[in-house]
Amino acid sequence: MLKNSMQYSHIVLQEIINKGDNVIDATMGNGHDTQFLAKSVGATGHVYAFDIQQDAINHTKDRLTQLDLISQTTLINDSHSKIDNYVSNPISAAIFNLGYLPGNNKSIITHFSTTIPAINSCLRLLKVGGRIAVVCYYGHPGGKDELDHITHYLSQIEQQEFSVLRYEFLNQINQPPILLIIEKK
């Protein structure tokens, strides 16, 4: 089976993450990606994970503690637009899961006015060969607007410095997420 956007985001990040790397989970949510990243960087690496909702921090803390992955993780209860305040080391990878926290308040959604600055911070921190995966859910109100702004922004970044790939299923009525991958050359 062809990989869906979420599965493919993990594959393309797994290809370039090494033990000991610093990485960012820009949208912690229920901590699935944080777990994946913490396992990938190992005990000698570090994951900086962001979310504005305390629920996300709590769920992720429980999850990672149970899996003995908490020591290589910093859970940050702040907007991903403030990444620069918390991370200064070069990163090999970052992941964004845009939309709303599943099972939670659907009125709290990500918005391009903060996700684009956050992506921009990650671009500046990214090492050569590093990748950023942006999984865009866009079926909810405001989702298409965010996707369009991010796509426009990424279409114009310097092609000498970055490649931007769009990975999208076309014939699905339920608007599955679209994956954007940025790689630093």
Added chain:
Amino acid sequence: MLKNSMQYSHIVLQEIINKGDNVIDATMGNGHDTQFLAKSVGATGHVYAFDIQQDAINHTKDRLTQLDLISQTTLINDSHSKIDNYVSNPISAAIFNLGYLPGNNKSIITHFSTTIPAINSCLRLLKVGGRIAVVCYYGHPGGKDELDHITHYLSQIEQQEFSVLRYEFLNQINQPPILLIIEKK
């Protein structure tokens, strides 16, 4: 490095082609894809390769003969819109390389009026789990028109029966090809 559309088309086909399979190269051109397919299906499989230009047949025949891959290949000097006249066995894969034959007459281009019927024939022949890769060059006059028609056509095929993936680099000024992949569920 992220795989370009041509590289990724081979990866997704390689994943599902087995020795002994029947497959189609709908746009033989200079025979690169025919060679790849003939190697993948092995001596017990078969490649049906189409091109309307005699030059393409000649180049590909020379290439495959030198590589000892000609016995598992039928080179057909006819339009890919006539696939039904030549192939009735189920296929596991097909590839299309849309545009014009590199290094040859740029006025002879593929056109949606024949490529869509050809894709449709391949969809009917495709086995469950099989894949069709359509690599769309669209920088030449007429190319964008073909891409738009094919994208529209594939966006509407039955999602219960097929998945359609679009794989595209966004920030490139030289319009690298866009890859469309159809998988039969």
